[in-house]
Each structure stands twice: as C-alpha cells, then as structure tokens.
Amino acid sequence: MARRRFDPSAPIFALFALLLAILVFLPMGWLAVFSVRGPDGAATLTYFAQLVTDDEMVRPLIVTLIVATSVSTLCTLVATPMAWLIARTDMPFARPIRLLVMASFVTPPFLGAVAWEILAAPNSGLINQVYRLAFGLGRSDRLIDIYTVYGLILAIANYTFPYVFILVANGLDRIPSDLEDASSILGASRWRTAARITVPLVLPAIVAGTLIAFLQAMNNFGSPAIIALPAGFHTMTTKIWSMFQYPPQPGMAAAAAVPLLAVTIMLLHLQRAALGRRSYAVVGGKGAQARIIRLGWLRWAALAYCGAVVSAAVIFPYIALILTAFAKTLTITWAPEGFGLGNFEFVFFEFSSTKPALWNTMLLGVMAATAGTAVTLIIAYVTSRQAVPGHRVLGFLATAPIAIPGIVFGVGLFFAYTHPPLVLYGTLTIMFIAFLTTELPIGYQQFQAAFRGIHIELEEASRILGATRLRSLRDIVAPLITTAVVSTWCFIFIAAIRELSAAVLLYTANTKVLSVVIYDLNENGELGAIAVLGLLMLAVTFAVVAVAYRLPRATSIPTSA
Amino acid sequence: MKAYRTGLLALALSVAAGAALAAAPAPSPLTPQLIEAAKKEGVVHFYTAVDLQLAEVVAKQFEQKYPGIKVVVERNGSERLFQRIGQEVTANIHNCDVVNTSDAAHFVRWKKDKLLTPYVTPDIADNFAADQRDPEGYYANWRNTLSPIFVNTKLVSEAETPKSFKDLLDPKWAGKLTKAHPGYSGVVMTATFQVSTALGWGYFEQLAKQKPMQLQSATDPPRKVSAGEREVAVDGTEYLAFTLIEKGNPLKIVYPSEGTPMITSPAAVMAKAPHPNAARVFYHYIHTLEAQQMLVDQGGLRSVHKQVKEPSGRVPLSKIKLLPEDAVAVEREAEAIKRRYRQIFGT
Structure with a gap:
C-alpha cells in the first residue's frame, strides 16, 4: 500500500471551518451574552421577563404572529393554484406570468411597501382616488387603507408569495407524470388523480412553502418599518430596531431577538422534515413531459386570476413608482404638465448621497457575491465529495445563517464588532461580513445541487493519474460548474444589494448603501427621490437576473429564509 | 421682538457678555491659509437635520464659493443624528465635521461630553445676539423654525x-x-x-x-x-x-x-473633526449673511443674523x-x- 501523500487541502479546510465558525457564532455569542447581562454587568433574566410581561413588548410579538400567520396562509392559498395553473395547464401567457412572479421575487419588500403606500394610502392613495372618482364618493370613503395590520399583510404577501409559488411549481415539475398516468390508466378520473396522486406528492412542497412564507413575513423589517409606524404599531423587527434609538437598550434588543431566532430554527426544522418526505416521492426523477390539462374556456378565468395577482405585486406598484418618479408635486395629477424630470435631476445631480451609496452598494454586492461564491463553492464541493473529516460541520456552518433573521444578525454583529478587540463598526468590512454571512446558504444550496450532477468518477480518474485534489478541482470540476458559479454569483449579488435589515443597524454616514438611503428618504417623505432610486435598483437587479437566465442550463431558485 | 435683538443695545449686551466670560475665544478670521488647508482636505462632512433638499442647496452654494471642497451631507432626524454620533464616538469613529440638529439640548450634552470645539467666526461675534450662542463659543444658533x-x-x-x-x-x-x-x-x-x-x-x-x-x-x-x-x-x-x-x-x-x-437649531464644529480646516471654513460660511439670507429666502427659515431681512408675505416673528x-x-x-x-x- 502506497504511503499517503500529505494533502495540503486538509489544513486549508480546517482553517476555513474555523473562519466560518467565527463569522457565524461570534455575533450570536455576543447576542446571547447581552441578552442576559444587566447594566451592572451581572447576569439577569429581567429582559426576558420584560419580553413576556411588558405590554410594550407583548403587543409587537402578537402583531408579528398575526401578520406572519396571515401572510403565510394568504400566500399558500394564492400561490398554490397559480403554480398548478402555470405548471400543469394550458393557461395562455404562462411564461409572461412566470416572469412577473420572478419580478415580484426580486423586488425589495421595502420598495414594494413604498409603492403600496403610494397606491393605497387611505386618502391620497391612487387606488382610493380612482375608487372615489369612479363612484362619485366623498373623501371619507376608501377602498383600502395600507396603514393597518391588514394593509401590512397585503404589502408583505405581495412579495412573499413567490417563495410558495417556486417551491410548489418545482415540486410539480418533479412529480413524474407516469404516476399520474398510471392512475388514469387504472380508471381514475382527472380530479381523482389530482386528489389522490398529485396533491399528496406536492404537499411537502406546499408545507415547506408555507413555512418559508411565515419566516419571511416574521423576519421582514422593511415593510413594517414603512407601513406599521405610520399606522401606529410595531412588529418585533421594528421594535428591535427602535431599541437602538437614543437611549439604546442593547440588552432588551438582544432578548427580543431570541424569539425570532427560536421560531426560525424550529420552522426550518419542520420544513426539512416536510421536504425530506419528498425525496422518496420523486425517486423516479424528472420523467416525461408533464400531462397538460386542458381548461377550455376556464383558461381565461385562470389567466384573469394570475393576472390579478401579478398586477397587485408588480404591475400596479411599478406604475405607481414610475408615476411618482416623474411627478412634479406631491399629488400626482394626470395632466401632462404635472410631470417632469425634477426628481431625476435631484437624485443624480444634487443629492450628495447618491454617488457614494451607489458605489458602496455595487462594491459590497460584487465583493459579497464573489467571496460568497468562492466560499460556498468550496464548501459544497467538500461536503458533496465528503473530502475531509468533519465535512458535515462545514455544511452546517454554511447553512446556519439561514436560521438567523437579518435584523437579529445585525444586532449580533453590532455587539461583536463595536468594541475591542475587533472594532469594525463604521467600516465597509462589517457590512461585507453581514452580507457575506447572510447569503452563504443561497450559494451553498445552488452548488450542492450542481455537484450532485457531476459524478465523482471524473475526479477519481484525475486523482489516480497523480493530480492533487486542488488540481483536479481546478482542471476537472471547475469547467463543469461554470454555469452554477455565474448563477450563484448573480443570486448573491441581487440578495446583497437589497439587504436592509442588517444594514440599517450597521451603516454609518460614509458606508451608506442604496437600501438604507431609500429607507432614510422615506422617513423624510421624499417619495419622488425614492421612486427614482428604487427604479434604478430594479434596473440593476433585472440586468443581473437577465444574465443569470441567459445561461444555458436553467437554474433553480434559492429558497432561503 | 423676542429673538431678534437689533441695534446698539444688543451689541452692547453681547460685548458685555463676551467680556464677562473670558473663556469665549476671540473671533477667528477666515484667512487664505485656512482656505488653502481646507482645500487640501478637499471635503467636509455635514451632519444636519435640515430638510434634505435645502441641505443640498447649502452644500452646492458652498462648493461654488470654495471650489475644491466637497460637502457630504448626512441628513437625518435630529434624534437619530444624536444617537448616531453617540454610537460613532463609542466606536471611536470620527466622521462628522460640522453638526446641526433641531434639538438645542443635544449641544448642551455634547459640550458637557467634550465632543465640540470652541470656535467663533466674526459673523457670529458681530451679528448673533449673546442669547443665540454659547457663551464659551462651543456652538451658535444656525437657524430657527x-x-x-x-x-x-x-x-x-x-x-x-x-x-x-x-x-x-x-x-x-x-x-x-x-x-x-x-x-x-x-x-x-x-x-x-x-x-x-x-x-x-x-x-x-x-x-x-x-x-x-x-x-x-x-x-x-x-x-x-x-x-x-x-x-x-x-x-x-x-x-x-x-x-x-x-x-x-x-x-x-x-x-x-x-x-x-419655536425651535432653535444650533451648529458646531466637532472636536475631533476629520477635516478640521474644511470644517471651520464651512462653519464660517453657514453663518454669513449670504448663507443666512438664503436660508430665509429659499428655505423659509427664520434667521437670527441681525442683518437678515425677512421677506414680505410671511408673518413676522414679532407678531407670533x-x-x-x-x-x-x-x-x-x-x-x-x-x-x-x-x-x-x-x-
């Protein structure tokens, strides 16, 4: 037996694991410390006691649960039929609808919330104006009021339902048609087949989608920050953020972050259990083309339904943003002289934050995407090839951030890097760490899927011929996964440039990013400037999405929390 | 007239106040050397709570008058700025050069915490009444609303x-x-x-x-x-x-x-301003008659600069x-x- 050659990759991976562990657990450790440390430095449980007894804390907790439950229910009820219609029926314009769902998926929720403010503010909202005009009603009549709990639910659901849609649509794609065919051949009616075969097979995906929607809604910061405050209530995320106002209450903020963290971890566990069942259900892999169900005249009703959903999520909000971007005054008048380029002039030539924020955003996006792609590529490789002892630890570390809500991670980072030995607060580095860590799971999921498609034999051949592991990685694996690399890069980039909940706690004046600038402008009521910057952000996002989708192999959509 | 003390009496009062407190530094003139040093720094960070669009006008006019010194405006609510500066100082970050908020209490606190530097411009000494500035010269009222x-x-x-x-x-x-x-x-x-x-x-x-x-x-x-x-x-x-x-x-x-x-909004130069010269030039500028008159005419603010003229059509402060x-x-x-x-x- 040949003597084992020293493999230089092992210590590199060990170092990697250590670095990742610090990235993820140092902030969380500080969070834990602060949540039980009183002002005098002694251990205390008063913050947790306050969490369940103080009305100022209990109310946001209840509101958050109501919002998250309603959003996930609504999303599931709306998106499941949509996914089925698009994946399995002859509904016309399925492709444009799918693209619009993707547009909703990449729209930053805070931007969607601002757009919905413009649409559905109780008095000045465009929808209410049109409604009053159409029915000749008075000022006190309104169709919809965004500054309410249900308004917030609506605003969040519009940008959360794509998670359910994508999971269910992918689930439907994966169900081999032979099973449904077998059912039909055995004499079952179309509906019986649907009820007995299709629904049970796709149920895990529906459950997983519901849970993800719940988490998205619960941990959302941007939408409630824009809608809940004028409405006069807090959710947990806005409450945590408000604790960093003067005088800051870091201990209380840390304690308040714990329920979010606990619920997220619990639900992710449930989700894995749900999706785990799916794996044996799709043992056949992707079979023949799915049977397309003919809807007859109903297909127009189906289109109307899907059209209504994407109108609420994308078409109307985008129109509202475009109108606002070009409007000269605060009230949008329909006369042509009411429109001009004043807001664009202000944003691009007068507003001194635009250029640095744009630069910071792009820089951070590129850095986080590049580093994130590299890191997750290596981890996914190691875990899929089980290359080093303890590879499971690496996999766990790359997935762990999914369980940490953005605002919670922001709080943790704030504690970890605002005091010695490592003072990073106020630098782009801390933002980079935040973006990189929170986007690790997206990249990891992408590459895991990619590596499953490349058989290990190829590398083994290369190793037998004398190449080191790093070399076979470079010469054999790298060329085969270029597509996955590019798509992962794009996904991390998009996720990073829209990040708000961690950024809002970590930025300083010269490390501002676009999302924070938009958020600040909202507090100032500068809707015109927000609309211009928001459209700019969407343009960049769509350009990057277009690159990702031009790639030869269709990529799966990450479903992170 | 409560806030506007004009004429000889006020002048006499402010001179008397200045004499009584030896700690107030003598007004520093705007020297070519200072401007030169400011231009080398090239930038001034202005933390302000004034409306964003107006802040950008101030910045633009300053940049036109002193080419080569860029103004970076950090506009936020007063209380948010107060919290931000506190956070930055705790983390030993000194990013702010000149600060302005609409909560005069902040300046009381910052002065106590030694975050400000005493600096008096000729405009402040001559045209701002004694009750419109800190007796020791740490801050002066920049605008009222x-x-x-x-x-x-x-x-x-x-x-x-x-x-x-x-x-x-x-x-x-x-x-x-x-x-x-x-x-x-x-x-x-x-x-x-x-x-x-x-x-x-x-x-x-x-x-x-x-x-x-x-x-x-x-x-x-x-x-x-x-x-x-x-x-x-x-x-x-x-x-x-x-x-x-x-x-x-x-x-x-x-x-x-x-x-x-009525809300007074003071301004001050930070003790650890990263661009100390540019900060001083900017502080000079924002208290000049030119800048103050602009705040009133274009911005709708009230000014306590003695030579500023209130535009007609607005209810004068004396009537409110x-x-x-x-x-x-x-x-x-x-x-x-x-x-x-x-x-x-x-x-």
Missing part, C-alpha cells in the same frame, strides 16, 4: 380651520390629523416639551384618541397635508411649509392661539405668540418625554 399647525386649504374651509391646539381635540378631526415623532425629530421633541409644559400631558392623551397618523421627520407632516393624505398636521416645520406654499401646494399655516413652539424654549430642561427630560410619548401614542 416654528412648529405651527398646518391645514390643507382644499379640504378644510376657512370657517372650519382650527385656531388653536385645543381645537384639534374636536371629534370632527378624528382620523384626519397627522404628526411627527419626538423619538426621531428634534423639532417635535422640543415642541412636545413646550406644548406639554403649556397644556399638560393630558392634551396629548386626548390627542391620541384622535388617532393621528404617526410620521417620523418633522418635514413630513406638511408634505402629507399638501398631498391631501390628512387634513391637518399637529406639528412640523414651518420652513418647509413656506417652500411648499410657494410651489403651489394647497397648504396654510395656522399659528395656534396658545402659542407656537411663542411658547418658551428651555434646552436645559429638554436635555434633562428627553428620555422621560420619549417614554411618555410612546406610552400615549403606541409607537
């Missing part, structure tokens, strides 16, 4: 227009009011102190029953009333309203009969009943005010 009531003229008839804060408690205004937040806005922090002192906290408890739409920045209520989102604003900045009215928005200012809160200001008390009670406000209004 009022926080009156705002009414949308399209939605509210002349006859129905409220005349006082108490009028807003009429049930007919339920759901039709909006206001900004003292946890965010220094203007509203000061106004909340003044109104609660004059009318008692019971006033706010009753006001909360009217379910006002809660905004953050004091520049937002006049905007939301202009846009017709609500009929009446309980507070907000007068200066932005002037600008909005001049742009043709259906907005009217009402000075409540109980008295209108004002509520008394007490920065030291606000500094002392800020936390309690915010807590009380949260309890009453729910956010």
Whole structure:
C-alpha cells in the first residue's frame, strides 16, 4: 500500500471551518451574552421577563404572529393554484406570468411597501382616488387603507408569495407524470388523480412553502418599518430596531431577538422534515413531459386570476413608482404638465448621497457575491465529495445563517464588532461580513445541487493519474460548474444589494448603501427621490437576473429564509 | 421682538457678555491659509437635520464659493443624528465635521461630553445676539423654525380651520390629523416639551384618541397635508411649509392661539473633526449673511443674523405668540418625554 501523500487541502479546510465558525457564532455569542447581562454587568433574566410581561413588548410579538400567520396562509392559498395553473395547464401567457412572479421575487419588500403606500394610502392613495372618482364618493370613503395590520399583510404577501409559488411549481415539475398516468390508466378520473396522486406528492412542497412564507413575513423589517409606524404599531423587527434609538437598550434588543431566532430554527426544522418526505416521492426523477390539462374556456378565468395577482405585486406598484418618479408635486395629477424630470435631476445631480451609496452598494454586492461564491463553492464541493473529516460541520456552518433573521444578525454583529478587540463598526468590512454571512446558504444550496450532477468518477480518474485534489478541482470540476458559479454569483449579488435589515443597524454616514438611503428618504417623505432610486435598483437587479437566465442550463431558485 | 435683538443695545449686551466670560475665544478670521488647508482636505462632512433638499442647496452654494471642497451631507432626524454620533464616538469613529440638529439640548450634552470645539467666526461675534450662542463659543444658533399647525386649504374651509391646539381635540378631526415623532425629530421633541409644559400631558392623551397618523421627520407632516393624505398636521416645520406654499401646494399655516413652539437649531464644529480646516471654513460660511439670507429666502427659515431681512408675505416673528424654549430642561427630560410619548401614542 502506497504511503499517503500529505494533502495540503486538509489544513486549508480546517482553517476555513474555523473562519466560518467565527463569522457565524461570534455575533450570536455576543447576542446571547447581552441578552442576559444587566447594566451592572451581572447576569439577569429581567429582559426576558420584560419580553413576556411588558405590554410594550407583548403587543409587537402578537402583531408579528398575526401578520406572519396571515401572510403565510394568504400566500399558500394564492400561490398554490397559480403554480398548478402555470405548471400543469394550458393557461395562455404562462411564461409572461412566470416572469412577473420572478419580478415580484426580486423586488425589495421595502420598495414594494413604498409603492403600496403610494397606491393605497387611505386618502391620497391612487387606488382610493380612482375608487372615489369612479363612484362619485366623498373623501371619507376608501377602498383600502395600507396603514393597518391588514394593509401590512397585503404589502408583505405581495412579495412573499413567490417563495410558495417556486417551491410548489418545482415540486410539480418533479412529480413524474407516469404516476399520474398510471392512475388514469387504472380508471381514475382527472380530479381523482389530482386528489389522490398529485396533491399528496406536492404537499411537502406546499408545507415547506408555507413555512418559508411565515419566516419571511416574521423576519421582514422593511415593510413594517414603512407601513406599521405610520399606522401606529410595531412588529418585533421594528421594535428591535427602535431599541437602538437614543437611549439604546442593547440588552432588551438582544432578548427580543431570541424569539425570532427560536421560531426560525424550529420552522426550518419542520420544513426539512416536510421536504425530506419528498425525496422518496420523486425517486423516479424528472420523467416525461408533464400531462397538460386542458381548461377550455376556464383558461381565461385562470389567466384573469394570475393576472390579478401579478398586477397587485408588480404591475400596479411599478406604475405607481414610475408615476411618482416623474411627478412634479406631491399629488400626482394626470395632466401632462404635472410631470417632469425634477426628481431625476435631484437624485443624480444634487443629492450628495447618491454617488457614494451607489458605489458602496455595487462594491459590497460584487465583493459579497464573489467571496460568497468562492466560499460556498468550496464548501459544497467538500461536503458533496465528503473530502475531509468533519465535512458535515462545514455544511452546517454554511447553512446556519439561514436560521438567523437579518435584523437579529445585525444586532449580533453590532455587539461583536463595536468594541475591542475587533472594532469594525463604521467600516465597509462589517457590512461585507453581514452580507457575506447572510447569503452563504443561497450559494451553498445552488452548488450542492450542481455537484450532485457531476459524478465523482471524473475526479477519481484525475486523482489516480497523480493530480492533487486542488488540481483536479481546478482542471476537472471547475469547467463543469461554470454555469452554477455565474448563477450563484448573480443570486448573491441581487440578495446583497437589497439587504436592509442588517444594514440599517450597521451603516454609518460614509458606508451608506442604496437600501438604507431609500429607507432614510422615506422617513423624510421624499417619495419622488425614492421612486427614482428604487427604479434604478430594479434596473440593476433585472440586468443581473437577465444574465443569470441567459445561461444555458436553467437554474433553480434559492429558497432561503 | 423676542429673538431678534437689533441695534446698539444688543451689541452692547453681547460685548458685555463676551467680556464677562473670558473663556469665549476671540473671533477667528477666515484667512487664505485656512482656505488653502481646507482645500487640501478637499471635503467636509455635514451632519444636519435640515430638510434634505435645502441641505443640498447649502452644500452646492458652498462648493461654488470654495471650489475644491466637497460637502457630504448626512441628513437625518435630529434624534437619530444624536444617537448616531453617540454610537460613532463609542466606536471611536470620527466622521462628522460640522453638526446641526433641531434639538438645542443635544449641544448642551455634547459640550458637557467634550465632543465640540470652541470656535467663533466674526459673523457670529458681530451679528448673533449673546442669547443665540454659547457663551464659551462651543456652538451658535444656525437657524430657527416654528412648529405651527398646518391645514390643507382644499379640504378644510376657512370657517372650519382650527385656531388653536385645543381645537384639534374636536371629534370632527378624528382620523384626519397627522404628526411627527419626538423619538426621531428634534423639532417635535422640543415642541412636545413646550406644548406639554403649556397644556399638560393630558392634551396629548386626548390627542391620541384622535388617532393621528404617526410620521417620523418633522418635514413630513406638511408634505402629507399638501398631498391631501390628512387634513391637518399637529406639528412640523414651518420652513418647509413656506417652500411648499410657494410651489403651489394647497397648504396654510395656522399659528395656534396658545402659542407656537419655536425651535432653535444650533451648529458646531466637532472636536475631533476629520477635516478640521474644511470644517471651520464651512462653519464660517453657514453663518454669513449670504448663507443666512438664503436660508430665509429659499428655505423659509427664520434667521437670527441681525442683518437678515425677512421677506414680505410671511408673518413676522414679532407678531407670533411663542411658547418658551428651555434646552436645559429638554436635555434633562428627553428620555422621560420619549417614554411618555410612546406610552400615549403606541409607537
């Protein structure tokens, strides 16, 4: 037996694991410390006691649960039929609808919330104006009021339902048609087949989608920050953020972050259990083309339904943003002289934050995407090839951030890097760490899927011929996964440039990013400037999405929390 | 005239005040060497709570006058700026050169915490009355504004227009009011102190029953009333309203009969300013007659610079009943005010 050659990759991976562990657990450790440390430095449980007894804390907790439950229910009820219609029926314009769902998926929720403010503010909202005009009603009549709990639910659901849609649509794609065919051949009616075969097979995906929607809604910061405050209530995320106002209450903020963290971890566990069942259900892999169900005249009703959903999520909000971007005054008048380029002039030539924020955003996006792609590529490789002892630890570390809500991670980072030995607060580095860590799971999921498609034999051949592991990685694996690399890069980039909940706690004046600038402008009521910057952000996002989708192999959509 | 002390008497007073306090530094002239050194630094970071668009105008005019020195505007609510500077100082970050908020209490605190540097320009020494600047020269009042009531003229008839804060408690205004937040806005922090002192906290408890739409920045209520989102604003900045009215928005200012809160907004040079020379040149500039007159003419602010002329068409300050200001008390009670406000209004 040949003597084992020293493999230089092992210590590199060990170092990697250590670095990742610090990235993820140092902030969380500080969070834990602060949540039980009183002002005098002694251990205390008063913050947790306050969490369940103080009305100022209990109310946001209840509101958050109501919002998250309603959003996930609504999303599931709306998106499941949509996914089925698009994946399995002859509904016309399925492709444009799918693209619009993707547009909703990449729209930053805070931007969607601002757009919905413009649409559905109780008095000045465009929808209410049109409604009053159409029915000749008075000022006190309104169709919809965004500054309410249900308004917030609506605003969040519009940008959360794509998670359910994508999971269910992918689930439907994966169900081999032979099973449904077998059912039909055995004499079952179309509906019986649907009820007995299709629904049970796709149920895990529906459950997983519901849970993800719940988490998205619960941990959302941007939408409630824009809608809940004028409405006069807090959710947990806005409450945590408000604790960093003067005088800051870091201990209380840390304690308040714990329920979010606990619920997220619990639900992710449930989700894995749900999706785990799916794996044996799709043992056949992707079979023949799915049977397309003919809807007859109903297909127009189906289109109307899907059209209504994407109108609420994308078409109307985008129109509202475009109108606002070009409007000269605060009230949008329909006369042509009411429109001009004043807001664009202000944003691009007068507003001194635009250029640095744009630069910071792009820089951070590129850095986080590049580093994130590299890191997750290596981890996914190691875990899929089980290359080093303890590879499971690496996999766990790359997935762990999914369980940490953005605002919670922001709080943790704030504690970890605002005091010695490592003072990073106020630098782009801390933002980079935040973006990189929170986007690790997206990249990891992408590459895991990619590596499953490349058989290990190829590398083994290369190793037998004398190449080191790093070399076979470079010469054999790298060329085969270029597509996955590019798509992962794009996904991390998009996720990073829209990040708000961690950024809002970590930025300083010269490390501002676009999302924070938009958020600040909202507090100032500068809707015109927000609309211009928001459209700019969407343009960049769509350009990057277009690159990702031009790639030869269709990529799966990450479903992170 | 309460805030404007003009003429020889005031001059004599300020000279006397200056003589009494030996600690106040002599006015520093704007020397070519200073400007040269500022140009080498190339940039000044201006943390301000003034309305963003106006802040950018100040920046632009300064840049035109002193080419080679860029102004980076960090605009945020006063209370948010206060918290941000505190956070940055704790982390040993010194990013701010010149600071301005609408909560004079902040300057009391910052001076105590030794975050400011004493610096007096000739304009401040000659044209700002003694009660408009720190006796030891750590800060000077940069701008004033009022926080009156705002009414949308399209939605509210002349006859129905409220005349006082108490009028807003009429049930007919339920759901039709909006206001900004003292946890965010220094203007509203000061106004909340003044109104609660004059009318008692019971006033706010009753006001909360009217379910006002809660905004953050004091520049937002006049905007939301202009846009017709609500009929009446309980507070907000007068200066932005002037600008909005001049742009043709259906907005009217009402000075409540109980008295209108007046808010002074000081400015100061930071002790550890990263661009100390540029900071001083900028501090010179913003107190000049030219800059002050611009704030009044274009920005709708009130200035305490003695040579500034108030444009016609605005109610002069002397004709408005004002509520008394007490920065030291606000500094002392800020936390309690915010807590009380949260309890009453729910956010």
